[in-house]
Amino acid sequence: MEFKIEARMPPRLFSKVSLVYSGIGLRYFHTGFIPSGLMHLGKWVWRFYPLTLVRLDKTQEQHEEVLFSFCFIYQSINGKRFFVTQPITFVDDIREGFEFFIENIEDFAKEACLNGVDIELHQVLDEYVSYPTSYTCISYDLSSISCNHDVFVEQLRSMGYKEYVKVWTYGIAPLDDDEQTVCLQDVSPESVSRMFIYENLFSYRSWTLPTLEHGLKPFGTPQIAKFASRDGLTEAAFILRPDLLEFAKKYRTPIPQLYQKTLGKYPFSNLKVVMWLAKDIDTLLASLKKLIHSETLKGFKRTEIAGVEDRLEEVKRALSGVGFRPACYTTILSKELV
Amino acid sequence: MGDVDVLFLHPSTYVSTSDGEVVRYVAVPMGTFALADLLERNGYSTRIVHVGLKRMLDPNYKVENLIKALEPTLVGIDLHWYCHSYDAIKLADCVKRCTNAKVVLGGMTASFFADEILSSFDCVDYVIVGDAELPMIELIKALMKSTEVSDVPNLVYRKGSAVKRSRGAYLASSEDLDKLTCSDLKLLEDWDLYVRLIHENDVLSPKLKTQGWLMIGRGCSVNCSYCGGANLAHRKIFGRQQPIFRSPEKVAEDLRAFEELGISCAYMDFDPYTNRKFYYKLFELVRKEGIDISSQFLIWSLTDRNFVQDLKKTFNPLYTTLTISPETGSDFVRLKNKGFYYDNQSLLRWLEMLEEEMVPAELYFASGLSGETVEEFNKTMKLGERILRTYNNVVAISCNPLFLEPCSPRFLLPKKYGIRLKFRSFSDFYKTYKCFAEGTVPPSRLGYDTEYLNESQIIELSSKFNEVVGSILEGENLTQHCA
Secondary structure, eight states, X not given: OEEEEEEOOOHHHHHHSOEEEXXXXXXGGGGTOOOOEEEETTEXXXXXXXXXXXXXXXXXXXXXXXXXXXXXXXEETTEEEEEEOOOEEOSSXXXXXXXHHHHHHHHHHHHTTOSEEEEEEEEEXXXXXXXOOSXXXXXXXXXGSOOOHHHHHHHHHHTTOEEEEEEEEEEXXXXXXXXXXXXXXXXXXXXXXXXXXXXXXXXXXXXXXXXOOTTSSSXXXXXXXXXXXXXXXXXXXXXXXXXXXXXXXXXTOSOGGGOHHHHHHOOOOEEEEEEEEESSXXXXXXXXXXXXXXXXXXXXXXXXXEEEETTOHHHHHHHHHTXXXXXXXXXXXXXXXX | OOSOSEEEEEOOEEEEETTEEEEEOOOOOHHHHHHHXXXXXXXXOEEXXXXXXXXXXXXXXXXXXXXHHHOOSEEEEEOOSGGGHHHHHHHHHHHHHHOOXXXXXXXXHHHHTHHHHHHHOTTOXXXXXXXXXXXXXXXXXXXXXXXXXXXXXXXXEEETTEEEEOSOOOOXXXXXXXXXXXXXXXXXXXXXXXXXXSSTTOSSSOXXXXXXXXXXXXXXXXXXXXXTTSHHHIIIIIOOOSOEEOOHHHHHHHHHHHHHTTOOEEEEOOOOOTTOHHHHHHHHHHHHHTOXXXXXXXXXXXXXXXXXXXXXXXXXXXXXXXXXXXXXXXXXXXXXXXXXXXXXXXXXXXXXXXXXXXXOEEEEXXXXXXXXXXXXXXXXXXXXXXXXXXXXXXXXXXEEEOXXXXXXXXXXXXXXXXXXXXXXXHHHHHHHHHXXXXXXXXXOSSSEEESSOOHHHHHXXXXXXXXXXXXXXXXHHHHHHOO
């Protein structure tokens, strides 16, 4: 069987799985081309690569879409790299062509003199994972697809990939607020982001895609930003996002953020803490309880917290202790090319 | 006898810039695919070569080598759009220099200027005026049998030094169009790259979508002042009084073929009647057959909510947009120029409805319209800015200076439309595009002045619009991303 990779995102992807794109150039997405690029070694290179693996049957003159992944070049703390988001498969035999796909990506990355390739894979543990389901600007409704985490991890390990990070998402239904010692304050998302980047006093923080480049992580409105303080001192900070996948599914749109008027009135059920930092675990828990309680009063039925690195055993234990259950984990596997 | 009987060459427009040669106007007329397929089905081997695409892939590409290798009996060059005036003739000349193949031109520009082309350019043997399906079959048949071409319908040809018109006339009917297949893109070499050409001069950048142009019908019911495909032009060139449609079944068949070719989005630009009865039937068929494709649907007049809802439930939302060309922000100017009139308030209400229905819109404006002054154009600027700031579902908006189109109402009736023509003949178009290709400054770029604006002003106004729009979008991206 012969394969080839085409740079395109097939419509059947959207028929198969609800998705939300919330990256740079929201308005451009529907026109089929996101005009975003970067300078690399003195040359202009395009940023986004929507890659479709196609199986060719030359005798029948037919082709079949096998797999899709939305990829991009990004500047990480480890140099410029190629990021491969969760591969979505269209066929039963998911192993077929995967190696070809990855090898071609590596060839492309080598040719472009990129430092390495990172691949994001999800393992779903609960019935539903709310938006954002990815640490990048494209999120899929993971409940409607097979992520094939273990199969892909095994294949990638055999190709020399190593685990770079494993990050957990926990979810919880309404939570009682028995903690009165923390004050929550609405702030601008920018102030939380600034604190996240520049403040070293907070020992506990969420994992995010290690880049400062715009539009590669989930972004834009609606979002909620809060500082949690005790005795006038900020001890934790959060950015939360409502579940745009609910909206995307109901209205069949991949770009909910183009419709702010309707979004503003939409009764979301799910909310996710996408960025967080806290001075200690007690503060994190107290703030989360207060936060979730107050958001429950506004109508949210379930809250998730993302970005919990696997190594943060105390945080994981603490979350489980108050009733959070693992919703999914994301493994990022990496390979260095130079 | 060569490898192919008929070789179709698509001439792109070459423009010399300070950065080197760029290729513009890369779309191949849909009729070319239909003709190639029809000839194939009638036993003649054909091939379509997109010379511009070849040059994009390989700047040293020489079409002569291909022509010599294939030794076609007949070379068909499309001269549908005026922008290919120079390059189509240059290509014809190239064919004549390397083979004995006959050269036939077709398309609206070639049809309109048929006599002048044959009188002026020896490298062109024939021009098919109007619909080309039956004439093309008859022409190749005559050439293969070495018989007279005077019976080939719609043909203009040279006999000695005289330019003659053939006896027969052919006007395609809806039934004739139904015999055509317009979706066999594989007849074009590099077709898989061609479907990636959703932006000019850019085949290699990574795109989300691939696109195919869908042939739905021919003709127009109205006369926009600037349009070379208006009702008046169809009457004059084809003898077609009113638009004709292919059957919904045939169009759906092409959509299915597009889907199978991995084409994500069908470009649908044929909307001559406001009741859109045809489309309700087509959409129903597409849904029934489960064809999974997006549509960039170009509407010629405002639609009602029913149509938008029907479109939305028919096509995959990934790349589905409604595209409209209000052209101006002045109700007065729109009334003077557009075949289908609507005022700004109606346009804004329509955009609001689209936002409610969650359908993205693309909008196109123009400068150089009849009756347009700088003050009137300011209304276009204001409307564009207002739309962009109000409706996030407007995903594309731009303004372009209007070029003079052959056989457009303003070309045929310049006084009525307040136009001072600078292009009157084919040679004016030819010389202008020759200048573009050679990197020299043509005496006229647009081919006209209006009673209120000269060419430089017209070009400048569009640039100003695009600058303002660009800065809004840029600012929007920065604001959105600072979190």
